[in-house]
Amino acid sequence: MESQVPAEPRAPAEPHSSVRSHDGATPVGPGTESAPAPVESGPGLPDTLAGSLATPIEAPEPAVETPGRLEIAGEWRRVSPRAITIELVGDAIGTVVVVAIAVVVWLLIDHPWPLIAGGAIVLATVITAAFVPRRIRSIGYLLREDDLLFRRGIMWQRFVAVPYGRMQLVDINRGPLARAFGLAELKFVTASPAAGITIPGLPLEEAEGLRDHLVSVAESRRTGL
């Protein structure tokens, strides 16, 4: 899976940096040496919300500055490469439709502007299509002990962590193209409209397995809430 990570140079210092010792599978506090996990309510630290606000705190040790892009280490699972094909086929169909409409309108009104507009749309589609493979390859998810991580984007990178217990429902959607390629889209919905996660391009078996897994862990985490 790691081999599918986009060809960005990894930060060389990364494996040695203590703040990056967090491996994705276990919920160990990040940076165990340089910054003690702050949530452990040690002696004297109150658990109540109000008490928490009333107690003075020290700023934690500053993070070790590393070069390179924003990265969360872990065994990221990537979506299927077939999703690239789906996206490109979808773009191609869209292009054909646009061209057809432009030609028909051009024949009807005998004026060149439909061709110009259609051409502009096609050009824009082709340019964005060039980035599709990279964009799809940048999508990934990571199942940790207590939460689901999701990432996407190359230029505009985004990482989201959602605790399993926050799950309200899981959807699996399949469009006609996705069905033809045996893929599905998984939607993880929380109580916040902005916090949902949508993972496209999962093989159907993987999506269903993931759904069942998410439902079962959400159930067990919920009872522990």
Added chain:
Amino acid sequence: MSDAGTPPPPERPIPEASEIARSTVLASGTLADGEWHRLHPATPLLRGGIAFIAILGIVIANLRERLVEMFLPQFAGDYRYDGENFDPLDYTFSHGYVGWVLLGLAVLLVVVIGGFFLSWRMHSFRVTDEAVEVRSGILFRTHRKAKLDRVQGVGLSKPFLPRLFGAARLDVNVAGQSADVKLEYLSTRPAEKLRRDVLTLASGVRLAEGEAPLPGAGPAGVVSPGDGLITRHVVDRANDFLSPELPEDQAPPESIVRIPVGRLVASTVVNEGTVFVTAILVFGIVMIANGNTWVIFTLVPTLLGIGSYYWSTITKSLRYSIAGTPSGVRIGFGLLSTSNDTLPPGRVHAVQISQPLLWRPFGWWQVKINKAGLSAEAAAGGKGNTTILPVGTLRDATAVVQLMLDGADVDSTYEQVEAAMMRPGESGFVLAPKRARLIDPLAWRRTGYALRPTLLVFRTGVLWRKLVILPLARIQSVQISQGPLERMLRLSSARVHTVIGPVSAVLPTIAKDEAALLFDRASLAAVRASSQDHSHRWASEER
């Protein structure tokens, strides 16, 4: 959230609890006796009748000249029907349809009144051991049933007009969006009593099922038999308008924060909008002084609109009161239309203390919250009373925040909040690095986060100062992101998602490596906090 004030769930179910609750409630004589009851007789008038009267008003206004001519010919002036436009009255007169028209009007009146009466007859509710049920509708019957063990809270509000009739609206909030059961309208006294009874019964059911009772409304007898009969209607109405918002046996008598009227008025007037209004005013006066009198026709309506906005904002916040009660924080608002919300513990998902630039010389602050169960439409429309403190000193704001977080230790919290607001460098915050000034030239010194044992705090803004306090156990998700410009400066931005509301928790700039740390720490802390959370029955079943 902590369980201060919330009785812990019993070790085992108490099957007799719901019986006790039932007998307690029944002994006191109540609407919650399991029988079907009707609403306040003025209900149809209050709900739909207003529109009917308005239509009548429009008709009368349009026929004004005719009516004057008909009944008061000496005042009729020189208005005469000119015969060019179609006039329904003249048409009926000249064709001899007067009788038919009168008959039609009579039938219409009978149908409307009959409809109102029927809809009142057919609209009934009952409160049983298990549920609150409402049946309504004449042709299309609806039957809504809210299970008592799902009741999240009961709200009582008195809009102005119903209040004149001694009526109030009772909202039974149930887990799930727009699943509220509304009882509009009931007589004020029985409504207040029913409110307590529903809470008591719901607690009994919860206890019988081995869950924590609705806090403070346990079967130990919150219901007091002291409610007298409504004998002197007028005196009662007067008392209702004059008495403190919170009925005395349901809340501690005094609010922890008072807003002087002067401050409320001043704070409404002193804001960015007023600067704009003043600019318009100056522009208008200059134009008029230069002889462009037509400006007055656009200026006056604008000013009237703005004035009514100020007026409604001020009256809405007048007679503000906030107090902690066993069943949650009670917030009362309003001079003419009052609303009285109870926020049970665990429903607050984010708290924000903020200060607009123009309020800074006065040292005023505002507190807003995100709360569960608020629909997206209500959030977008600014409804739902999410502004918990319209204006107050930092100390008032701290007291309100403490109450929101179930605490009472205002002094030490004040020190922390004051440090966070006034001394950004020495308050335990992780700050943005100096290079962030290229993106955020003013606010970078103040931008930062602090992770406390059960809270995540974001501080942002230099002109509009803001402190967002997020209970970790309520966080929905944590997100960090990086755009191309941020990548060049090794920066990043972070955001925490909560339920929908006016507070958005965004940290616009933070060092890249700090963001990665924040992501790890906050996501881990959120999981731990929610696993230790005791009020999950309140929170996890909100939606």
